[in-house]
Amino acid sequence: MNKLDIVNKLASDLGLNQKIAKIAVDTIIDSIKKAIIEGERVEIRGFGSFTVRNYKGYKGRNPKTGEVVEVNPKRLPYFKVGKELKDMIWKG
Amino acid sequence: MTKIEIVANLYEKLGYSKRDCANIVDTFFQIIKDTLAKDENVKISGFGNFIIKTKKERRGRNPQTGEEIKISERKVLNFRLSQVFKEEINSKK
Numbered sequence: 001m002n003k004l005d006i007v008n009k010l011a012s013d014l015g016l017n018q019k020i021a022k023i024a025v026d027t028i029i030d031s032i033k034k035a036i037i038e039g040e041r042v043e044i045r046g047f048g049s050f051t052v053r054n055y056k057g058y059k060g061r062n063p064k065t066g067e068v069v070e071v072n073p074k075r076l077p078y079f080k081v082g083k084e085l086k087d088m089i090w091k092g
Numbered sequence: 093m094t095k096i097e098i099v100a101n102l103y104e105k106l107g108y109s110k111r112d113c114a115n116i117v118d119t120f121f122q123i124i125k126d127t128l129a130k131d132e133n134v135k136i137s138g139f140g141n142f143i144i145k146t147k148k149e150r151r152g153r154n155p156q157t158g159e160e161i162k163i164s165e166r167k168v169l170n171f172r173l174s175q176v177f178k179e180e181i182n183s184k185k
Contacts (some may be wrong), residue, residue, distance in 0.1 A: 001124075003109050003136050006123055012121060014119055022103075026117075027102050027106075027145065031097065031138060033139060034093075035093040037180060037181055040093050041093070042093045043093070043094050044094070045094075074182050076173065077171075079142075079169075081169045084125075085129075085169070089128055089167050090167060092148070
């Protein structure tokens with residue numbers, strides 16, 4: 001399932017027109033993205049939570065060439081599955 | 093941030109009632125949850141992919157007692173960040 005499928009399903013489930021459903025999906029995703037970019041934790045009950053983790057820079061190697069490369073510090077979001085969703089997946 | 097702020101953003105954007113906006117946000121997450129529950133992956137371009145992985149049965153140990161136990165086959169959910177989003181997060185200074 002991709003974003004377009006979600007838009008279509010949202011539109012048919014709630015009787016919204018396609019355009020509104022697309023704006024809704026984009027707004028929800030953008031809200032979450034913005035919070036993550038700001039380094040804020042996002043928690044959706046029953047679904048899961050996103051936290052931003054900071055990683056230090058380090059010297060790595062290109063596994064193909066063996067060349068030493070500098071890996072810059074980075075921030076990456078980590079997703080933790082919520083209990084309800086975990087149970088849903090578990091039980092199928 | 094929680095669902096309340098997402099609902100508020102949607103309310104600003106669409107001008108629908110708070111109640112309708114809350115319903116849209118709930119349905120959005122419900123659609124994703126129902127899809128994943130059916131073992132189908134969810135791909136959101138510019139954000140990331142939610143991928144179901146099946147982990148095979150394996151042998152483990154109870155770390156407290158050292159007793160060997162069988163860990164049954166299980167399904168886990170992985171979130172794979174989109175490359176585009178990864179760059180957006182790290183380009184912000």
